[in-house]
Amino acid sequence: MNAKSKPQKRHPSLQQFSREHHFGLLLCWKIREGFRRNIELERMKKYTDWFFQTHLKSHFEAEEEFMFSLLPDDDKLKKRALKEHRKLERLFHDTIDVNRSLSLIEEQLDEHIRFEERILFNEIQKIATEEQLQKIEEMHQEPLIDEWEDEFWK
Numbered sequence: 498m499n500a501k502s503k504p505q506k507r508h509p510s511l512q513q514f515s516r517e518h519h520f521g522l523l524l525c526w527k528i529r530e531g532f533r534r535n536i537e538l539e540r541m542k543k544y545t546d547w548f549f550q551t552h553l554k555s556h557f558e559a560e561e562e563f564m565f566s567l568l569p570d571d572d573k574l575k576k577r578a579l580k581e582h583r584k585l586e587r588l589f590h591d592t593i594d595v596n597r598s599l600s601l602i603e604e605q606l607d608e609h610i611r612f613e614e615r616i617l618f619n620e621i622q623k624i625a626t627e628e629q630l631q632k633i634e635e636m637h638q639e640p641l642i643d644e645w646e647d648e649f650w651k
């Protein structure tokens with residue numbers, strides 16, 4: 498089994514997370530577009546602040562509480578995922594060098610999501626009991642509404 502192996506079918510209980518990942522990847526694309534169109538950093542930052550507060554923060558919390566908790570603390574994948582969450586949180590909160598933090602978010606959120614989709618979620622699906630998967634689904638199912646008036650990426 499390696500990172501290049503065929504992706505496993507996503508268990509229905511994790512599909513809500515995968516849908517949110519889609520919006521996360523879209524956020525990275527919007528930042529790229531913003532840079533390409535020379536959009537003022539302040540405009541992009543307002544959107545990324547909103548996205549973090551409204552969606553990403555609770556997404557991270559739910560992953561940590563219901564998924565990562567199924568893995569032992571010394572598990573390498575769990576350690577990596579937690580470390581990336583903390584790093585991304587710092588980047589979203591950064592107000593000192595927004596140009597740098599937005600570029601790093603664009604790069605690292607993308608990588609983080611791909612790591613979860615290709616590796617970590619497969620691992621979780623493998624070890625979780627049907628009951629645990631059920632719980633993940635029950636605890637995390639609010640729909641994601643990605644509406645923002647200032648669509649600087651268009």
Ligand SMILES: [Fe+2]
Pocket residue numbers: 557560578582609613
């Ligand atoms: Fe995550």
Ligand SMILES: [Fe+2]
Pocket residue numbers: 514518556560610613
């Ligand atoms: Fe995630």
